Amino acid sequence: MQKRYVFLFISSILLTLFVLYSCNEPNVVENKKIEKQEKPVLSKATRENNSATDVTTTGKFLGYKVVKVHGKEVKVPFYEGDPNRDIQPDKMQCNDYFEYVWSFDHYTTKGDKWLGIWPYSYSISVLKDFKNKWGYIKVVVSTGNYNNAISAGDSADDIMITLPTYSSYQNIVQKYNAKYYYIDEPLRRGTYSKEQLVEIANYIASVRSNSGLMISTFWYNPYLGPPLDLLYVVNHTSNAYIQCDQYDGDQRGLWTGFHQSIGDRNPSDWVNTVRDGVSEFNQLFAKANNLNLKSLWLYTRDGNHDAIGDFSDYAWQNGFLRRFDHLYRYYWHCYFPGDPCYCRFHPEEWHLVRIDDMQQEKEVYY
Structure with missing residues (x-):
């Protein structure tokens, strides 16, 4: 009977140590995060002067890039990325997350068709x-x-x-x-x-x-x-x-x-x-x-300047322009003051802290 209690006591200690280790080990947590493609919800503002200390900068500082977070324009540090280098999951902590994003970059003429303005x-x-x-x-x-x-x-x-x-x-x-x-x-x-x-x-x-x-x-x-x-x-x-x-x-x-x-x-x-x-x-x-x-020519002096991009988009859809997107790497950091592995339960603490230009481009077809 006494041996049985000793066995249960030792088992409980081992189970507790296993749980604690799993929470604090970034390799396991980040692998699960990436496999499930869990994305943190961005806060309404970024800490533009604060960067994730445990995420290594991959290139020179290029300035700030304006992005929209919850409909609000914010400035995020913008770096030149290295397309041949990646960040391994076991090097990231629970309170860091990155994602690759293809974003519109520019249009060019297509064949003998063109736009004037x-x-x-x-x-x-x-x-x-x-x-x-x-x-x-x-x-x-x-x-x-x-x-x-x-x-x-x-x-x-x-x-x-x-x-x-x-x-x-x-x-x-x-x-x-x-x-x-x-x-x-x-x-x-x-x-x-x-x-x-x-x-x-x-x-x-x-x-x-x-x-x-x-x-x-x-x-x-x-x-x-x-x-x-x-x-x-x-x-x-x-x-x-x-x-x-x-x-x-x-x-x-x-x-x-x-x-x-x-x-x-x-x-x-x-x-x-x-x-x-x-x-x-x-x-x-x-x-x-x-x-x-x-x-076709577009007259813009009456106002509604947002329509300039829309006109280009419809030109692309109708074979007047070619569209090219650019690859970026977005970094988020969680500023939750407690155990960083609890960040998944605090989406309001995630902030977009940096964007890397991965120097890759692709044409997008409609």
Whole structure:
């Protein structure tokens, strides 16, 4: 009987030691965590100046990356990662966790299709984002911000420059090299005559043989065909092009009317971030494909700048752009003051403390 109690007593001690060891041994805990893909819930704010002391930095500090945590933008330390090095589970504690995340990085043109933009801002950093991140390779500028576009990486072939008055067009064409020289609704507004437009187009051809005159306009009834003055300009030039800039209502019928009337002289049309909106983007890209248009332009100066990324996304979905994602490694640390192995029961204590750039990229297909 006494031996039985001794045996039970020893068994209890061994069981207790086993449980304690299991809790404090990171190899076992982290393996279970990774196998089950348990993800800690992020807190509403990060400790940007505090990093997990037992997670080794893998590269040089690159600055801070803004991410959204529970809908709130926060800054997280951003490091250059080593794609050939991984962290073994037995080197991590219960209060550390990492995860690999593929995140959108940028769009590029696809084949002979492209996007242009009339920007809401001409700061060099914004122009670079339009081109290098969102895939807008052509831009509308005035003479006052032409140099900013060049500084942002645009070439003359990427630029469409505005011609504000008839009296200034020769000086602008001579001084500023551009792919297109642009006039907004000249016939509808009565700012230029049809003869003046022909004169301007022919002057551009004589000075800039690879450039053209771009005119935006619309007419109200797609079934009546284009105004005779517009056809006069098309028929008396070889380098004048017409874009539809009707935004209100469903303009797809008018796009068809433009293209059926003047064919290749209608190489692209305009879309508006506000008056068209995200809900129409997909159907307008589908219509552009139906008409075999190779480009669309986005007007952003009315507002709703978030739609710029949406427009790029629908362009990708409809074969106008290619999308590339980038690989990052996200680190979380639990600041629970007690036993770190109890962090799994305290999701509010997990904080995103660092992001590593793994220097890997892949194309994403729709």
